[in-house]
Amino acid sequence: MAYFIQQLLNGLTLGTIYALVAIGYTMVYGIIGMINFAHGEVYMIGAFIALIAFLGATVHFGFGLTGGLIAALVITALFTGLWGWSIERIAYRPLRGAPKLAPLISAIGMSIILQNFVQLSQGARVMTLPPLLQGGIEVMSDDSLTVNLSWLQMGIIGLTLVLMTGLTLIINRTAFGRAQRACAQDPKMAALLGIHVDRVISATFVIGAVLASVAGLMVTLYYGVIDFYIGFLAGMKAFTAAVLGGIGSLPGALLGGLSIGLIEALWSAYFSIEYKDVAVFSVLILVLLFRPTGILGRAEVEKI
């Protein structure tokens, strides 16, 4: 039992990280109907900026651990947001109105460029960060095992919940959120109502990038190991999460992310850790076969 609960906690932590990345896929899909395949790379860049910012703040400027983490969070969000904005500006906006395949290919190209850019500028070696936040609370224990919820796990889950709640409020309650949803439902009509659609799309990319960068920061702290290639697998899994939850749906991204995290953790615990990615992507195939709209997705209705 204790083992199961421990895996559950690990899975939830992993799941929230996937969920943060999945939001970027789902929001961009919701508003311009394309899969931003460079989004995994944005997450990877977020992890790198987080590492650089954290080391810079603590080593160069003498910040403490907490100060360093806050500085890293702010700097990462800022710079990765800028990356997200630039990617849309450079690779997707010129292709607005082009056949759907064009931005998709552009996205894959962007992804390759970003990977190689980081590989060349930061080196291909694995970057490591020693575990910074240690300790936690004991949740329960039985004769064989003590279930431990670390401060870091709590921080990751807590911060994700705060960000998700904030995002939900922004989308549902503010004028920007209203404009964002209007653009997702009918961009031409939104423009006729005086909404600057391009700016809303840019903002959507920035939001997605900021959330992905927070996920990147979390992963850097959680695993302590990053390299230029982490964006590919994490991106694919977050994309799977978005599809599983129902692409275009925000609660779907959270639900999908948590499901993927749990599947991965439980599969690794009870079956074989080597096959965990196979398990995750089998889920993607099964979902696409039996419920293409995902758990919370809406059937695509052709507009008449």
Place this chain on the structure above:
Amino acid sequence: MLSISGLHSGYGQIEALHGIDLKVPPGSIVTLIGANGAGKTTLLSTLCGHPRATDGQILFDGMDITHWPTHQIARAGLAHCPEGRRVFPRMTVLENLELGGTPLGAKANADDLEKILDRFPRLRERLTQRAGTLSGGEQQMLAIGRALMSRPRLLLLDEPSLGLAPLIVRQIFELIETINIQEKITIFLVEQNAYHGLKLAHHAHVLVQGRVTLSGSGAELLANPEIRAHYLEGGLTTQT
């Protein structure tokens, strides 16, 4: 208020409008009638920049808006109530109306909403309902209400009677006339329902295959035998 000269527009290689000259004087109701595919909707859409005019000029209140981005045209006080109503189906009636106030930015206020809800009591009853669940007539009222939320000076209406029951059609046209008189909003109306459209028009134009072929006052066109033959007697059922 609106002055269109030598306007050409179309989709890709296909030109739909071949040089339109037309004026909408301030405070008036101008109606454009024409058969399916004559280019009526293209004309209204081109005024809002989508598709772009390939040639010619659009002056709105003396400003050359021909190449302005769509959202900026809306903010200048030109509201477009498009064909098929285009309400946001998955948003509530209230959210749809609030979105209508976008062009005003910070100048938007609760009075506008109250005034519109007084005019459309049905919308007040359904304020928290999703717009997609409204009946066709209610959606049309919502679309007009949404357009009015921006306190426009010129309102473009694209086939407001389309697909509605005769009784509702009459209500909609009465409403258009009231808005024009009470709110002093200039109206440019595009209609297939020639009888109703011409009856309330101060000026009217007939569009045939991308060209204006006939112009006059609403009453003149209504009495014109050619118009009667083409647009009215064939469709007597539209005379409710």
